[in-house]
Amino acid sequence: KQFTEMRRFSITLAPETVSEELRARINKNVPLEEIMSSVETAEKYGFRRIKLYFMVGLPGETLDDVARIADLMEDLTRSSRRARFKLSLNPFVPRPHTPFQWERQFSVKEIYERIGLLKDRLKKLRRVEFSWHDPKKAFLEGVLGRGDEKLSDVILRAYELGARFDDRSEFFNFRAWQQAFQEAGIDPEEYLREREPDKPLPWNYIDVGVRERYLLRELRNSRVPRFTPDCMREGCTGCGPWYREGYTLCRTGYRPSRRWAAPVISEPKQDSTFYRYVLVYSKTKPAAFLSELNTMAAFVRALRRAGIRLRYSEGYVPHPKMSFSPSLYLGAESEAEVLYLETLEEYDPEELKDSLNSQLPKGFHVSCAKEATSKPVWEKLDSALYSVNLNDFEIEEEKIEKTVMAGEARKKGKVHRFKDFVISWRYDAGKLLLKVRLRGGPGLPYFIAELLGIDPESARGVPVKRLALYRGDEPFRPC
Numbered sequence: 001k002q003f004t005e006m007r008r009f010s011i012t013l014a015p016e017t018v019s020e021e022l023r024a025r026i027n028k029n030v031p032l033e034e035i036m037s038s039v040e041t042a043e044k045y046g047f048r049r050i051k052l053y054f055m056v057g058l059p060g061e062t063l064d065d066v067a068r069i070a071d072l073m074e075d076l077t078r079s080s081r082r083a084r085f086k087l088s089l090n091p092f093v094p095r096p097h098t099p100f101q102w103e104r105q106f107s108v109k110e111i112y113e114r115i116g117l118l119k120d121r122l123k124k125l126r127r128v129e130f131s132w133h134d135p136k137k138a139f140l141e142g143v144l145g146r147g148d149e150k151l152s153d154v155i156l157r158a159y160e161l162g163a164r165f166d167d168r169s170e171f172f173n174f175r176a177w178q179q180a181f182q183e184a185g186i187d188p189e190e191y192l193r194e195r196e197p198d199k200p201l202p203w204n205y206i207d208v209g210v211r212e213r214y215l216l217r218e219l220r221n222s223r224v225p226r227f228t229p230d231c232m233r234e235g236c237t238g239c240g241p242w243y244r245e246g247y248t249l250c251r252t253g254y255r256p257s258r259r260w261a262a263p264v265i266s267e268p269k270q271d272s273t274f275y276r277y278v279l280v281y282s283k284t285k286p287a288a289f290l291s292e293l294n295t296m297a298a299f300v301r302a303l304r305r306a307g308i309r310l311r312y313s314e315g316y317v318p319h320p321k322m323s324f325s326p327s328l329y330l331g332a333e334s335e336a337e338v339l340y341l342e343t344l345e346e347y348d349p350e351e352l353k354d355s356l357n358s359q360l361p362k363g364f365h366v367s368c369a370k371e372a373t374s375k376p377v378w379e380k381l382d383s384a385l386y387s388v389n390l391n392d393f394e395i396e397e398e399k400i401e402k403t404v405m406a407g408e409a410r411k412k413g414k415v416h417r418f419k420d421f422v423i424s425w426r427y428d429a430g431k432l433l434l435k436v437r438l439r440g441g442p443g444l445p446y447f448i449a450e451l452l453g454i455d456p457e458s459a460r461g462v463p464v465k466r467l468a469l470y471r472g473d474e475p476f477r478p479c
Helices: 020-025 032-044 063-079 108-122 135-145 151-160 174-184 188-192 212-223 248-252 292-305 349-357 397-406 444-452
Strands: 010-016 049-056 084-091 128-132 275-283 322-324 333-343 364-371 383-389 408-411 414-417 422-428 431-437 464-471
Touching (some): 010 020, 032 049, 063 084, 084 108, 108 128, 108 135, 135 151, 135 174, 135 188, 151 174, 292 322, 292 349, 292 364, 349 364, 397 422, 397 444, 408 444, 431 444
Parallel strands (some): 010 049, 049 084, 333 464
Antiparallel strands (some): 275 333, 275 364, 322 333, 408 414, 422 431
């Protein structure tokens, strides 16, 4: 009943592995039949997108275990008529203070071998989208997670070599880390090897409340393998926290009521009266390094702190009624970003602007605010004017002309010609003014890369500022 009444987007399941033995090793006591049944139920109630999370590199795993993931996806696509699947693969990283802190972590080569096996098997399944966590990032997570004080020199040196924002793929610089390890005389593979249970570990002095003898017992259970029962239902298993103050459940256990009632989901009731505003703001460093989603989150928090009552959607997952002009690429600055929002109370535009500026993080500044009659149609914004600072480069106008007229870039298998991307340009005193299309092109970093003879990732470091958005030949100036 709850499924039929709610808005249905996607459902997420985490089998972790198809192998029953490997699930027992990680104490995932969920039979494969239950996972298959959950997928059938999800499709029955109209969930058209099903996300499945798996791990590779589990202790004791073989290539046959990995191949069975592809077998499962083939079975699911045959039994499912319309559902689309998103398979997300993550390398297993043993963590401190867990039973697997003594186990080895699979190498980058072994993980890539498993990814390649699945790619070959899944590419023929049209309704399966396959993604994976970067094995090199997992490698670093394992080294840093189970490392010691010697790694402090490596971390500092990697930073000095340019390692920044490593959680983002476009900035991840694995070579900087490799060089840092080499200069420090440290073999990172040593931190990923299997550890002897009777040898001290770098993190043993940290007390998280879980007893080491319990972790060792769980390690032995994992290698049998043998399931450890849920202590909330079957009684205490002696992990350690039970004796600490506040752990009431560890003493009482979990006692579900005999009759279970589904929670009543009530949609928020809002006044039908609301107010529209449009704001123009600048985005400079350090805010330029915030992604589109993080920028939205920064504005939502600032609006809340300023006491602005935002209007929210009335669906199962309420979202603030606000939207942004076409986004910048990470690292680019702008003085012409636009925000549209709806509020439940009426505000003076100047007071709204000043209140928001007092709460926004460094790098954001609202230059004007105005009442709006309707939401802007962002799709009508088709081009933008940028200023590219080339003072650190020796560039002649002939080179720019040649790049615009004859240059091209390959992105995602498609060749883009820059003369179809660049609308107009002007070069003066080390500043290149470019008016380019917002859609259909390779993106400004690719043009800069071709112009300067560098790779697109390095081109993101060239100072760029968006000066205006355009709707045809007219600049978009909402206030």
